[in-house]
Amino acid sequence: MLLLAASTAACGPLPRPFAHEKVNALVSDQRALAPLAVRRIDGAPGLAEALIQTLNQEDIAASPESAGDGFLSLSGKIRSENGTVQLIWQIIDGDGRMIGEFRQPLPPGSIDPARNPQFVQSATRAVIHALRGDDSGTRDLEAAPKVAVWTVKAPADFDGDALSRAMARALGLKGLAVVSGQAAFVVTGLLRIGPTTGGQAMVSIDWTVRDAKGHDLGTVSQSSPVAQERLLGPLAALLRDIAEAGADGIAEVIRSQRPQTPPEP
Template identity: 30%
Template sequence: MSVMLPRASAVALALSLAGLLAGCGDLPQPFAENPGAEALRLATPPPARLDIPPPAHALLADAQAQQWSQALADSLLLKEVPAVAQPARKGDWHLVVDASLEGDQVVPRYRIVSPAGKVRASANGTPVPADAWASADPALLKANAQLAAAQVSTMLTGIQAAVAQADPNSLLNRPTRIWFTGVTGAPGNGNLELARQMAVLLPDGHNTLQTTARNADYTVSGHVTISKPDRASDGVQHIEIVWTVQNAKGHEAGKATQLHDVPAHSLDGYWGDVAADAAQEAASGIHEVIANNEGRPHPPASGS
């Protein structure tokens, strides 16, 4: 279902702070060609609860069907899907599973059904040799349930993408409203320069910037930490800029961190192009965090 990070976790983006000082040499720019492609993980908030009834038509005995549904529920829980191995209850989403014999293989089929009884997504599972399926070995059932969990999780993501695309108020169909609270912790005029550059770069075709927290979809803030020089003269300072993105509920949606070493005291005064370079890379990362939380990369699922 849509893309929010899993509970108690966040997207970490390793960003280099390119071009901090003239003459420092060429530094890597991970967002230059494919912004934020690495280390991004899409998390999907699924239905409030997904019931996994023991499959009655999956060519399994009752005891093995119960083992399989429990193994699937356990595997889905590891993927942050609140699944429960129980009969379908009123008001819950549920998973219907059956299986058919095709030649010498058993092919499972999964259907996700809404509380209204509508099939919202369906897919065939990984075929299993018929003799192995008939043996109902616990290890085989567990391995098959893990494969099924991956498919079901993807199906849920597609369902949410379809719902979001059909909703005119969805973030897929209107600009995202960002409240940027500014930057803290920088020496010299870093707070001001970084904030000024970011205020220019955050608005784009998908995102708008607003001046209050009211009705904001995401809140973005920056914080700079810089170490003391390694030596009193011509030493090195370690700089870290952390850009935190929070969703409308105040939960962390993602974080972009920039790390670099700079000559001691080189940022005590005017940041200039340093702020421009840092904000350019960080804005790309922030855009990518928001896009992934909104689920833009996922095509809608098709039911059957």
């Protein structure tokens, strides 16, 4: 169990037990804000990376890897059918269900679709339509506070990047629009691991929320003894537990504030 406490400059301590609560989202369909893992495409080097960049510009939290079951997955396969070479895209949810599929003809003679801006933009629009519907999720995203999650500072043998992605996923499921560029709010994390005693080590993390001008709005602190084998083995479940435990407090800090002008990158 992770113990969690939050404090803000405005409203004082916010004690919060570790609990998996139902999502209290700003949007009716969580696919509009769910993080998206874009898989590399065989035969199209660099295309996944180019698509991640354009999706991030459209406020979709896309990355090369997932950090939990809440991530959606986008994969593509090149197929030749009836003399036409196509890229077949599929979007899969965390339970393995296909929630979207679309096909893109490859430009004639193309050997590097990643360098074709029109092709990348066409794929981006198709993904947005699959996730957000006809209105492209504009109303949902306008209502959702935009937040950037920076890489967690952690010991060298702990995957701070993966924890950042897990928190991005957890905040997305709370109805926040997690973006990679300018945002009204920035979340940073500092994780510490204490000495091992009796097969367990104390894991502590402070999540700090800042506004666009760099002012501290509040800190959500978590700590718990964690079995050594959990720290040495696959971290996905532990990262998900940490992120889900801290997301409520972070979301509360953010929603208690009025959005500011986005900071300079």
